[in-house]
Amino acid sequence: MSYAIETVNVCKYFGALKANDDISIGVEKGTVHAICGENGAGKSTLMNVLYGLYQPTAGVIKINEEVVHLKNPKDAIERGIGMVHQHFMLIQNLTIAENIVLGQETGTKLFLDRKKAIKEVEELCEKYNLHVDPKARVDEITVGMQQRVEILKALYRGVDLLILDEPTAVLAPQEIEELFDNIRLLVSKGKTVIIITHKLNEVLEISNRISVLRLGKLIGTVNTNEVDESKLTQMMVGRDVVLGGRARSKTMKKDEVLLVENLSATKGPHKVLDGINIDVKSGEIVGIAGIDGNGQSELIEIISGLFKHYSGEVLVNGENIKKKSVRDIRSHGLGYIPEDRHRDGLVLDYTVAENMILGQHYHAPFAKNYFLNFNEISTFADKNIKDFDIRTMSRESLASTLSGGNQQKIILARETCNKPKFILASQPTRGLDVGAIEFVHNTLVEARNNEQGILLISFELDEILALCDRIYVFHMGKVVGTLTKDEFDIEEIGKMMLGLKGVGVNG
The missing domain is CATH 3.40.50.300 (P-loop containing nucleotide triphosphate hydrolases)
Structure with missing residues (x-):
C-alpha cells in the first residue's frame, strides 16, 4: 500500500x-x-x-x-x-x-x-x-x-x-x-x-x-x-445522536412575535436589504436560508437593535423597535443567540456565572440598589450548569477555558431559560461538534414546543430543513422565495440561494 x-x-x-x-x-x-x-x-x-x-x-x-x-x-x-x-x-x-x-x-x-x-x-x-x-x-x-x-x-x-x-x-x-x-x-x-x-x-x-x-x-x-x-x-x-430535535409537538401558532414590513437598508453605496417582508408567530421556527453576505447580518443587527438606519417597520412582540435601545428590546421578550459567540455572546475574561447573567445583571434578583446579589447569581448559574450540562470545573471558571460547545451552552442557557417570547438565533451551531449540535437542536425545538417563536439564520441548509416550519430564501438582500415545510426541496432552495430561481428571477 x-x-x-x-x-x-x-x-x-x-x-x-x-x-x-x-x-x-x-x-x-x-x-x-x-x-x-x-x-x-x-x-x-x-x-x-x-x-x-x-x-x-x-x-x-x-x-x-x-x-x-x-x-x-x-x-x-x-x-x-x-x-x-x-x-x-x-x-x-x-x-x-x-x-x-x-x-x-x-x-x-x-x-x-x-x-x-x-x-x-x-x-x-x-x-x-x-x-x-x-x-x-x-x-x-x-x-x-x-x-x-x-x-x-x-x-x-x-x-x-x-x-x-x-x-x-x-x-x-x-x-x-x-x-x-x-x-x-x-x-x-x-x-x-x-x-x-x-x-x-x-x-x-x-x-x-x-x-x-x-x-x-x-x-x-x-x-x-x-x-x-x-x-x-x-x-x-460514543453514543447515538439524533439531530433535528427529538420531539416536535403540534403547536397552534398564535401571537405574532416578529413582523418585518417593507424593510430596506443601505450600507455605504450598497443596498443590503430591499423591501423585506417576513413574520414569525409563537410556536414555530422560521428559517432564513441564503449564502453568507446576502443581507442576513444586517437583518440581525436591525432586529437586535444594533442598526437604526433603515426604512420600513420592525415589530418585536408587537412593539416598534425603531426608537428602542438594545436593552429595551431585550427586556420586552427577545432572546438573542449571536453569530459570533466570542465577539457578541460572551466576555471571555468573565466567569461562567458572570456570563450567565449578562443583560440581566442590573435588575432583580441579581442586583439591588446597584449591588450584585452573589447568592442569587451562584444559585442561577449552578442550576443552568446542571440543566444545560455545561462541562466546567466550576461556575468561577473563566469562559475562555471552556470548549466551543460549552461556551455556546452558556449563551443558550442565558437566552432561553427565562422563556422569552421571541428568540433570534444566528448560526447557533457554527463550529460545534455533532453532540453539541444535537443539544442546540433539542433546545430550540423545546422552545418552539413551549409556544416561543424562533427566527433561525443558518448557512447549514440541512439544519434549516430539519428544524424549520417555514423558510424565507434570501438573495442580494431580497426575499426570493417563501416555502412551507411541505414545499421544502433542497435543489430548488439552492437555485434560489444562487439567484437562479425565485421572485423577480427568470426561470
Missing part, C-alpha cells in the same frame, strides 16, 4: 494537554481521506502538524514513505502539501490572477508580468476544469468562486496533496456538488485530498476512507463503503 502521507505515533502536547496522542494514519495516494471528530478531538492540530504550523512532540511524518521534518508551511508546500483554510486567505482588492501567483510572481522583482500571470492561470484552469476569470477582483466574486481560487493557488505551487478544512461550510448545495466534482477530477489526475468536515453525509459521499478522532486519540480508520452515519457518530461521540 502506497501512502502519500503518513503519521506514525504522532503526539502533540500543549503543556499537560494531549491534543494528539499516539496517532498513526496512512493516507493512500490518489484518494480522498476524511478526518472526523468532535470539537477538541484533535483534527485541526493534526492538520497543522501536517502543514508545518506545529511540530510534533513525538512521532514522525512520512511523505512518500520518507521521514520528513516540516519546520513551517513553506517546507510543507515544497514537499507538495497545500492547505485551504476554512477562512480564506485572499486579498480582496487584488485580482484572481494576482492572488494565485502571489509569492511566486511572474516577471521581475520590481514588476509583475500580468499577461504571463493571466496566461498561466488560464492554463491551470483548463487543466483542472476550475474556470475563473483571472482579471476579476476577489471582492467581486462569490464565496464558492473564492474557494476555487484558493484551490488554484495551491495547485499553482505544484502540490500533490491538498488539505481542505470545512470546505462546504458556506456553500449552496449546487456549489457543494460542483466542489465534489472538482475534487474527483483532482483525484483522477493523481492528486490526494484530505478533507476535514463535520457533515457526515458529505463524508460518506466524497471520501474513500475515514479516520475518526476522539479526545486526541485515533478511534479507527475505516473504508467509507463499510460504514453509515450512525456508525460514524458512535465512533465520534
Whole structure:
C-alpha cells in the first residue's frame, strides 16, 4: 500500500494537554481521506502538524514513505502539501490572477508580468476544469468562486496533496456538488485530498476512507463503503445522536412575535436589504436560508437593535423597535443567540456565572440598589450548569477555558431559560461538534414546543430543513422565495440561494 502521507505515533502536547496522542494514519495516494471528530478531538492540530504550523512532540511524518521534518508551511508546500483554510486567505482588492501567483510572481522583482500571470492561470484552469476569470477582483466574486481560487493557488505551487478544512461550510448545495466534482477530477489526475468536515453525509459521499478522532486519540480508520452515519457518530461521540430535535409537538401558532414590513437598508453605496417582508408567530421556527453576505447580518443587527438606519417597520412582540435601545428590546421578550459567540455572546475574561447573567445583571434578583446579589447569581448559574450540562470545573471558571460547545451552552442557557417570547438565533451551531449540535437542536425545538417563536439564520441548509416550519430564501438582500415545510426541496432552495430561481428571477 502506497501512502502519500503518513503519521506514525504522532503526539502533540500543549503543556499537560494531549491534543494528539499516539496517532498513526496512512493516507493512500490518489484518494480522498476524511478526518472526523468532535470539537477538541484533535483534527485541526493534526492538520497543522501536517502543514508545518506545529511540530510534533513525538512521532514522525512520512511523505512518500520518507521521514520528513516540516519546520513551517513553506517546507510543507515544497514537499507538495497545500492547505485551504476554512477562512480564506485572499486579498480582496487584488485580482484572481494576482492572488494565485502571489509569492511566486511572474516577471521581475520590481514588476509583475500580468499577461504571463493571466496566461498561466488560464492554463491551470483548463487543466483542472476550475474556470475563473483571472482579471476579476476577489471582492467581486462569490464565496464558492473564492474557494476555487484558493484551490488554484495551491495547485499553482505544484502540490500533490491538498488539505481542505470545512470546505462546504458556506456553500449552496449546487456549489457543494460542483466542489465534489472538482475534487474527483483532482483525484483522477493523481492528486490526494484530505478533507476535514463535520457533515457526515458529505463524508460518506466524497471520501474513500475515514479516520475518526476522539479526545486526541485515533478511534479507527475505516473504508467509507463499510460504514453509515450512525456508525460514524458512535465512533465520534460514543453514543447515538439524533439531530433535528427529538420531539416536535403540534403547536397552534398564535401571537405574532416578529413582523418585518417593507424593510430596506443601505450600507455605504450598497443596498443590503430591499423591501423585506417576513413574520414569525409563537410556536414555530422560521428559517432564513441564503449564502453568507446576502443581507442576513444586517437583518440581525436591525432586529437586535444594533442598526437604526433603515426604512420600513420592525415589530418585536408587537412593539416598534425603531426608537428602542438594545436593552429595551431585550427586556420586552427577545432572546438573542449571536453569530459570533466570542465577539457578541460572551466576555471571555468573565466567569461562567458572570456570563450567565449578562443583560440581566442590573435588575432583580441579581442586583439591588446597584449591588450584585452573589447568592442569587451562584444559585442561577449552578442550576443552568446542571440543566444545560455545561462541562466546567466550576461556575468561577473563566469562559475562555471552556470548549466551543460549552461556551455556546452558556449563551443558550442565558437566552432561553427565562422563556422569552421571541428568540433570534444566528448560526447557533457554527463550529460545534455533532453532540453539541444535537443539544442546540433539542433546545430550540423545546422552545418552539413551549409556544416561543424562533427566527433561525443558518448557512447549514440541512439544519434549516430539519428544524424549520417555514423558510424565507434570501438573495442580494431580497426575499426570493417563501416555502412551507411541505414545499421544502433542497435543489430548488439552492437555485434560489444562487439567484437562479425565485421572485423577480427568470426561470
